[in-house]
Amino acid sequence: MVPTPITVRVPAKVNLHLSVGDTRADGYHELATVFQALSMVDEVTVRSAEDSGIDVHGEGAGSVPTGPGNLAWKAVRVLAERCGRDPDAPGVQVSIHKGIPVAGGMAGGSADAAATLFGLNALWRLEIGRNELADVAAQLGSDVPFALQGGTALGTGRGERLVPVLARHTYHWVIALDQHGLETPDVYRELDRLRRGSTNNGMGNVEPMLEALASGDPRELALLLGNDLQAATVSLRPGLRRTLRAGVDAGALAGVVSGSGPTCAFLCESADSAVRVAAELSGAGVCRTVRVAQGPVHGARFVGDDRADRPTPPTPPQVHA
Numbered sequence: 001m002v003p004t005p006i007t008v009r010v011p012a013k014v015n016l017h018l019s020v021g022d023t024r025a026d027g028y029h030e031l032a033t034v035f036q037a038l039s040m041v042d043e044v045t046v047r048s049a050e051d052s053g054i055d056v057h058g059e060g061a062g063s064v065p066t067g068p069g070n071l072a073w074k075a076v077r078v079l080a081e082r083c084g085r086d087p088d089a090p091g092v093q094v095s096i097h098k099g100i101p102v103a104g105g106m107a108g109g110s111a112d113a114a115a116t117l118f119g120l121n122a123l124w125r126l127e128i129g130r131n132e133l134a135d136v137a138a139q140l141g142s143d144v145p146f147a148l149q150g151g152t153a154l155g156t157g158r159g160e161r162l163v164p165v166l167a168r169h170t171y172h173w174v175i176a177l178d179q180h181g182l183e184t185p186d187v188y189r190e191l192d193r194l195r196r197g198s199t200n201n202g203m204g205n206v207e208p209m210l211e212a213l214a215s216g217d218p219r220e221l222a223l224l225l226g227n228d229l230q231a232a233t234v235s236l237r238p239g240l241r242r243t244l245r246a247g248v249d250a251g252a253l254a255g256v257v258s259g260s261g262p263t264c265a266f267l268c269e270s271a272d273s274a275v276r277v278a279a280e281l282s283g284a285g286v287c288r289t290v291r292v293a294q295g296p297v298h299g300a301r302f303v304g305d306d307r308a309d310r311p312t313p314p315t316p317p318q319v320h321a
């Protein structure tokens with residue numbers, strides 16, 4: 001019997017804090033980061049098919065590869081290898097509906113890889129537990145484990161080692177999308193260039209941010225938003241200075257470049273304030289488009305599964321596409 005297709009919803013992320021340390025021997029930078037999952041999502045459906053393939057729909061779909069360059073494709077291969085399966089007999093069709101901006105610093109490709117792992121775990125009835133799935137996720141990219149986990153989390157190592165963080169509040173965000181994306185390696189390379197000759201690549205202290213998150217006051221959190229990659233992103237895209245200023249002028253508590261950018265995220269005092277800021281920012285002519293989002297939200301989960309306390313169940317129910 002052909003298994004029922006599985007659809008998984010998976011969130012974007014913003015880095016509330018991103019400290020970038022030294023480059024390691026493997027070429028990655030040591031990180032200390034606080035991730036938050038936001039209510040901008042991709043939906044990924046995995047189904048058994050004669051021939052394997054990927055189709056991509058939604059905003060920015062035209063710039064997403066549908067072959068081996070797609071992180072979801074890699075996820076199929078890596079998981080198949082892990083469990084000794086032939087990924088092409090039968091094949092897997094992966095359908096991606098993009099709601100997360102492409103190459104925007106919000107981990108869209110990572111989200112699709114995480115959703116594919118999560119979906120295949122059910123489609124192939126593998127019953128892989130969350131820790132092992134997170135290990136496979138880390139093989140695919142530094143941001144992939146967080147897309148599985150969601151919520152708010154502290155990431156260390158190259159960003160893949162996660163500890164959940166208590167966040168007492170729903171935070172309201174305005175997200176400003178830029179005209180064109182940026183490639184993450186280019187942004188890290190630019191940071192290395194800007195830092196050349198400097199010896200002080202110490203990691204910022206995340207404790208104050210963890211306390212602000214526990215208190216739940218967005219004004220406290222706003223004072224602590226920070227991203228070491230921001231200088232590099234702004235150096236590559238100087239117009240972002242204007243975007244960041246415009247968000248604060250429109251009434252946001254603070255703004256920060258999301259990860260490697262060029263998307264900017266603005267923290268607002270309330271849902272109403274976010275709507276006002278979004279309206280004013282979209283009229284300011286400093287970005288392609290503006291969205292309103294909330295965080296934290298769940299990591300990868302089945303569409304239709306509303307149980308709030310089960311972000312990554314090891315043996316989930318199958319939900320039909």
Ligand SMILES: C[C@](O)(CO)[C@H](O)COP(=O)(O)OP(=O)(O)OC[C@H]1O[C@@H](n2ccc(N)nc2=O)[C@H](O)[C@@H]1O
Nearest residue numbers: 027028029031141142143144158159184185188259260
């Ligand atoms: C900017 C962030 O989104 C912040 O969460 C991440 O650090 C990037 O995570 P990602 O896109 O999953 O990145 P990966 O696919 O693991 O790595 C892509 C490239 O980014 C750079 N990279 C990434 C993570 C890291 N800790 N140090 C790095 O230098 C490396 O050039 C690497 O080759």
Ligand SMILES: Nc1ncnc2c1ncn2[C@@H]1O[C@H](COP(=O)(O)OP(=O)(O)OP(=O)(O)O)[C@@H](O)[C@H]1O
Nearest residue numbers: 070071102103104105106107108109110112143184
């Ligand atoms: N499933 C996918 N969705 C989007 N882009 C993908 C996907 N698979 C591969 N890519 C490629 O990866 C590049 C980065 O896309 P992505 O949307 O993941 O960027 P990002 O959000 O900036 O990543 P991150 O925040 O994790 O650094 C794109 O240029 C695209 O060609």
